[in-house]
Amino acid sequence: MAAWPKEPRLIGTKVPRLDGLAKASGKAKYPSDVRPEGTLFGVVLYSPHANATVKSIDTAAAEKMPGVKGIVVIAGQGKKLRFQGDDIAIVAAETEEQARDAVRAIKVDYEVLPHCVTESQSMDEKAPQVFDGGNVRKARAIVKGKPEEALEKADVVVEGTYSLPVITHVCLEPHGLTAQAEGSSKITAWASTQAVTVVAGELAGSFNISPADVTVLTEVMGGGFGSKFGADIWGRTAAELSKKCGGRPVKVFLDRAQEHLAAGNRPSATGHVKLGASKDGKLVAMIAETYGTGGVRGGSNFPLPYVYDLKNSSRAHAEVSVNAGGARAMRAPGHPQGCAIMEAALDDLAAKLGMDPVEIRVKNLAEVDNVRGGRQGETINRTPMYEAQLKLGAELIGWRDKYKPRGENGKGVVKRGLGVALHQWGGGGAADKQVSCTINPDGSVEIKSATQDIGTGARTILAMITAEVLGLKPTDIKSNIGNSTFPPGQSSGGSTTTPSMSPPCLAAATQARAAFFNKIAPALSTDAETLSLKDGQVWVNGEPTMSWKDACRKLGMASISETGKFADGLSSVGVGGCQFAEVEVDTETGVVRVKKIVAIQDSGLIIDKLTWESQVYGGVIGGLNYGLFEERVMDPTTGVMLNPDMELYKLAGASDIPEIIVRAYETEEMKNRGVIGVGEPPTIATAAAIANAVANAIGVRVPDWPMSPRNVLNALASKEGKA
Amino acid sequence: MAAHDLKDDAVRGHSRRDFLRGSSVAAATAVLTGQATTAIEEAKAAESEPKVLSGELKITLQVNGESRSCTVEPRSTLLDTLRHRLDVTGPKRVCDRASCGACTTIVDGVPVYSCTTLAVACQGKKIETLESFDTGPAGVPHAFHQHDGLMCGYCTPGFVTACKALLDKNPNPTLDEVRRGLDGNICRCGTYIGVLEAALAAAKAMKGA
Numbered sequence: 001m002a003a004w005p006k007e008p009r010l011i012g013t014k015v016p017r018l019d020g021l022a023k024a025s026g027k028a029k030y031p032s033d034v035r036p037e038g039t040l041f042g043v044v045l046y047s048p049h050a051n052a053t054v055k056s057i058d059t060a061a062a063e064k065m066p067g068v069k070g071i072v073v074i075a076g077q078g079k080k081l082r083f084q085g086d087d088i089a090i091v092a093a094e095t096e097e098q099a100r101d102a103v104r105a106i107k108v109d110y111e112v113l114p115h116c117v118t119e120s121q122s123m124d125e126k127a128p129q130v131f132d133g134g135n136v137r138k139a140r141a142i143v144k145g146k147p148e149e150a151l152e153k154a155d156v157v158v159e160g161t162y163s164l165p166v167i168t169h170v171c172l173e174p175h176g177l178t179a180q181a182e183g184s185s186k187i188t189a190w191a192s193t194q195a196v197t198v199v200a201g202e203l204a205g206s207f208n209i210s211p212a213d214v215t216v217l218t219e220v221m222g223g224g225f226g227s228k229f230g231a232d233i234w235g236r237t238a239a240e241l242s243k244k245c246g247g248r249p250v251k252v253f254l255d256r257a258q259e260h261l262a263a264g265n266r267p268s269a270t271g272h273v274k275l276g277a278s279k280d281g282k283l284v285a286m287i288a289e290t291y292g293t294g295g296v297r298g299g300s301n302f303p304l305p306y307v308y309d310l311k312n313s314s315r316a317h318a319e320v321s322v323n324a325g326g327a328r329a330m331r332a333p334g335h336p337q338g339c340a341i342m343e344a345a346l347d348d349l350a351a352k353l354g355m356d357p358v359e360i361r362v363k364n365l366a367e368v369d370n371v372r373g374g375r376q377g378e379t380i381n382r383t384p385m386y387e388a389q390l391k392l393g394a395e396l397i398g399w400r401d402k403y404k405p406r407g408e409n410g411k412g413v414v415k416r417g418l419g420v421a422l423h424q425w426g427g428g429g430a431a432d433k434q435v436s437c438t439i440n441p442d443g444s445v446e447i448k449s450a451t452q453d454i455g456t457g458a459r460t461i462l463a464m465i466t467a468e469v470l471g472l473k474p475t476d477i478k479s480n481i482g483n484s485t486f487p488p489g490q491s492s493g494g495s496t497t498t499p500s501m502s503p504p505c506l507a508a509a510t511q512a513r514a515a516f517f518n519k520i521a522p523a524l525s526t527d528a529e530t531l532s533l534k535d536g537q538v539w540v541n542g543e544p545t546m547s548w549k550d551a552c553r554k555l556g557m558a559s560i561s562e563t564g565k566f567a568d569g570l571s572s573v574g575v576g577g578c579q580f581a582e583v584e585v586d587t588e589t590g591v592v593r594v595k596k597i598v599a600i601q602d603s604g605l606i607i608d609k610l611t612w613e614s615q616v617y618g619g620v621i622g623g624l625n626y627g628l629f630e631e632r633v634m635d636p637t638t639g640v641m642l643n644p645d646m647e648l649y650k651l652a653g654a655s656d657i658p659e660i661i662v663r664a665y666e667t668e669e670m671k672n673r674g675v676i677g678v679g680e681p682p683t684i685a686t687a688a689a690i691a692n693a694v695a696n697a698i699g700v701r702v703p704d705w706p707m708s709p710r711n712v713l714n715a716l717a718s719k720e721g722k723a
Numbered sequence: 724m725a726a727h728d729l730k731d732d733a734v735r736g737h738s739r740r741d742f743l744r745g746s747s748v749a750a751a752t753a754v755l756t757g758q759a760t761t762a763i764e765e766a767k768a769a770e771s772e773p774k775v776l777s778g779e780l781k782i783t784l785q786v787n788g789e790s791r792s793c794t795v796e797p798r799s800t801l802l803d804t805l806r807h808r809l810d811v812t813g814p815k816r817v818c819d820r821a822s823c824g825a826c827t828t829i830v831d832g833v834p835v836y837s838c839t840t841l842a843v844a845c846q847g848k849k850i851e852t853l854e855s856f857d858t859g860p861a862g863v864p865h866a867f868h869q870h871d872g873l874m875c876g877y878c879t880p881g882f883v884t885a886c887k888a889l890l891d892k893n894p895n896p897t898l899d900e901v902r903r904g905l906d907g908n909i910c911r912c913g914t915y916i917g918v919l920e921a922a923l924a925a926a927k928a929m930k931g932a
Contacts, residue, residue, distance in 0.1 A: 019876075024883055030877065171911065622913050647818075654905040
């Protein structure tokens with residue numbers, strides 16, 4: 001059975017990322033930076049209307065424009081355009097300026113149709129039916145126990161409607177790729193993607209060639225958050241244009257507005273919730289009717305009830321279609337929404353009971369909440385872990401000294417409040433990935449896999465594991481990823497990259513070490529069993545005997561190359577975490593400032609503590625954005641998005657960042673579970689904890705996210721009966 | 724970021740005040756003075772008057788200490804010229820409208836959003852991108868690397884450049900001054916904690932502390 005080194009030198013330490021200096025000095029080449037000789041620039045023409053049919057499209061004038069080399073029409077005559085930002089055509093020209101001019105010269109005659117761009121517009125009885133099968137698709141309720149009956153018997157019941165808006169991914173590097181076709185048989189693409197192998201498969205499919213004839217390169221990439229798994233129509237069309245233009249490379253990257261409109265978003269969530277408990281704060285039943293929109297694509301369902309033990313519950317979800325871009329997975333899909341609604345209702349119940357929010361949470365954890373342990377068949381009860389996390393988090397935020405019951409936070413204009421929320425996630429690995437490890441006679445070591453680094457530090461983690469096994473420094477290892485022709489690697493999604501890639505990496509390095517020992521043992525006049533590696537030296541019977549480089553020379557002309565596969569016992573799945581927030585609310589302006597956040601997170605065995613902490617900080621700051629700022633604003637009248645930019649679509653800047661305390665819940669029991677991913681879990685509970693802190697501060701629930709001045713002032717007005 | 728402060732107009736040399744001086748003021752002067760002076764004034768005015776540029780233009784820019792020539796259009800931004808014509812790809816195009824700071828470039832010592840700066844207006848000016856920064860232990864990039872002030876890294880060039888410009892002006896910033904100095908930049912991965920640590924560490928390192 002495979003196991004991680006018992007006394008690691010590197011694993012669990014803080015190692016700066018291998019490509020950090022290249023990124024911080026502007027020398028790293030992102031897919032959008034690559035401009036092979038002869039590159040043509042592609043610009044997308046997209047729909048200005050929320051719902052329309054293309055009556056006619058005429059590209060004749062555009063084709064004659066200076067510099068134009070090719071045009072592909074995506075939505076020809078008769079085609080439906082179902083949202084603002086829907087693709088119509090792509091122009092390739094010598095310069096981007098020329099391509100933009102040509103896009104403007106394409107004549108499109110639209111039949112503009114009625115639209116629904118908000119949930120309320122779409123759900124209205126008199127709404128135009130703009131989607132096949134109706135605008136609203138309601139699923140049957142999932143019922144557990146006898147919720148109606150249990151709720152009637154409850155000592156206390158709260159009822160509320162909570163909502164979170166659609167938000168967008170805002171990847172800083174836009175979606176796109178540069179494609180170069182070699183005739184009809186081969187394609188090379190420099191793609192900003194979180195899945196090189198998926199992009200290769202998609203491009204191969206559209207050219208009807210083998211994925212082996214497609215090379216997708218992603219040395220580094222500028223953010224995906226779940227929205228960059230495929231080549232998309234933009235990448236496929238870039239490849240088509242390249243073929244059309246005699247194999248000249250064609251570069252298509254979206255503009256910022258289309259990024260917001262068409263390149264993915266996180267669905268909205270609204271929940272009408274009834275939650276009941278007995279006098280002692282033990283939950284007895286929940287009835288929730290929820291809906292959300294994923295635009296033209298669906299996928300708005302989310303987990304509810306969430307985390308807490310409910311013996312009786314009913315949950316019915318309705319999928320609402322609107323004329324807006326389709327949803328895509330976004331960092332812990334569904335969980336921030338489910339967490340926010342559950343935690344708000346639970347907090348409102350605690351306030352009604354006059355109970356401490358931490359106490360009510362501990363009281364409602366399931367007696368047994370088992371997740372996987374270190375090996376198949378082993379389990380770990382998550383409940384004591386949550387309890388320990390809550391205790392630690394409460395200490396770090398100063399709960400005992402600072403917490404005051406809801407609405408008892410003084411008479412001043414600016415009020416302080418505390419909030420808490422729990423979350424959970426999977427984060428396990430896929431078992432079919434591979435890593436190769438090559439030791440060369442010159443002493444260089446290269447590992448390869450068709451995974452990629454979305455920003456989490458995947459490249460560095462693989463180098464650390466290899467260096468750990470070979471007794472080298474991480475910087476001695478060439479960690480070669482981001483190439484679809486390498487051994488099959490994991491997509492960067494679902495917090496699965498590290499747990500999928502670490503086990504085969506450990507296997508590859510361990511196998512390579514064994515082969516290396518066998519090869520050099522005779523040259524050292526010893527047996528392979530007497531050899532070990534440490535500090536860049538080969539040790540014989542515990543004595544440093546020869547430098548790594550000199551030993552590698554003994555390999556002669558032949559390199560050693562081993563491919564490692566997944567093994568059980570090195571990674572696990574199922575994590576939990578808790579977060580506390582302290583906020584300050586100006587009750588005159590409605591401005592919320594977050595003062596402090598505490599995040600406690602478990603994720604099994606941590607490989608690189610530095611990049612692990614960065615991911616948790618990043619998750620918290622992402623959650624702070626969802627909590628305070630982010631909101632896609634649609635105009636019901638014109639059907640367009642009012643903030644497809646980066647000034648009215650608000651994101652936190654340096655001055656918005658509070659004190660953040662991050663702690664790994666990393667007991668021996670947790671370490672023994674092996675590696676678990678952490679990209680997603682720490683972004684789940686933040687927005688919920690912030691909203692609970694706001695309610696605690698001002699004495700009234702702000703039921704709509706984000707905690708913007710408008711939403712805060714509306715809640716305060718409703719408390720005073722002015723709404 | 725101070726790039727659009729009026730007080731920096733004199734430094735940047737393409738200000739609204741210059742525009743007014745070059746046009747109406749020169750015309751008014753001509754009416755009030757005699758023939759000879761008028762001719763001189765007119766010649767002076769012609770030099771500073773806005774010129775109408777069109778079509779394709781060959782320009783030379785001083786980028787990171789080198790003279791680089793390329794063909795642009797009058798509307799071509801400094802950012803697109805650097806990235807698409809000169810392969811200087813450190814500065815990134817993200818919002819393309821002066822909101823996010825990823826394109827930050829130092830022009831004549833002042834950090835500007837290169838996505839909203841015209842290339843033709845940068846002729847004769849000293850253009851610095853982060854590729855020219857010291858990557859050794861006393862430099863800003865090193866501090867970002869060591870403190871993990873980056874994840875995907877696409878905003879990083881802008882933060883590093885803004886940080887360098889801030890420290891050049893204020894070698895001893897407080898944490899609040901660092902926050903304000905970097906408020907013209909946006910990160911989506913949420914690396915601000917590492918960024919703030921890196922900026923303070925870089926300030927120390929640059930002083931040789």
